[in-house]
Amino acid sequence: MAPGEGWRRGHDITAETTTHGRIFTRAELALDPVDLAELLLGAVIESTGPDGTVAVRLVEVEAYRGLDDPASHCYRGRTPRNAVMWGPAGHLYVYFVYGMHFCANVVGTEDGQPGAVLLRAGEIVSGADLARARKPAARGSGEFAKGPAILTSVLGIDREQNGVDLTDPASPVRLLTGERVPADDVRTGPRVGVAMAMETPWRFWIDGSPAVSTYRRGGRKRPR
Template identity: 50%
Template structure:
């Protein structure tokens, strides 16, 4: 018998815990993005944990800024940032206020709103690629800085972002390893979590230093 996914929003208490407890338990949950064109629902298949001021890989490592202020807020809110001057990424804030912990949503399977997501991701070769990577996920779901600070635990039916209980992944299905593209001390932490064998999970890429352009003599 197929059991329908649980449609209740995750509570504040779910996110008000250490980020390394929250991150793997987000796998299999349902992210809902409500847009003027209709809702898009996504099953979360890959995440990364960032542990605030104690984590060299975190945006909060050097303290609060205008850019990362939402990370220092209460749990259960969105932190959206702009990267490389081109892409947005979505994080979910965890733990106590001022700890600045968060989970980056790296990939997922689009369940509903596929046509809408595909219009935003015309280069995707198939539905598996629509949200295969954090920038692709944000693009497919029309996520930008206007959603920074959104309360994802709200029961308001018009709230633009919500995370539902869904079908949480079983512990035996979850793998973990180093985070993608992190350099220095933060590269050793095995804080990337994904559902084993899921085709929407993005490929792992180690950090590659950017080459500086040589100046003409």
């Protein structure tokens, strides 16, 4: 089925259709983060700034729940930093890490129940020249958005995009359905770089994609 034909979970097309599919509706994204992570593989995140637009097909993501997930930013409750993660679904949660990098997450679940999916890696599907200018040291097409900090960098996402509505066609960052990934191509495993709940297999990736990041066990001293 071609992009934009409403293949995901049988929903009708209710939002603007583009070359990378249609924009997700909020109801489609209001899922448990584990289910949302699987849904997002093959989806396209598209970001527009003053210098142009870059679109990335998602090939690796990680699910984080809330109060029942020791590795989650929300594990100890609501704070000004993690407020976006509490919903409603369909918003972008951006946080700053290690004093130098931004990471982006798609918020899921029902409003008031925290949970989100970290966008770990992707493949550039449009705006390659701009992506190359933002990441000139990349040695191949698979490295332009390999890793969560690099992905946000090539998309031009920083703290200013925290909380934007990914389901709004007028938003500077939009989430599109892309093309469905066959179940046989999906792999799961432990999350990367967390110090708690290390063995929880909530990292999902597309087998064979050169953009999937290298697995790194543990290493963080705080919940993400």
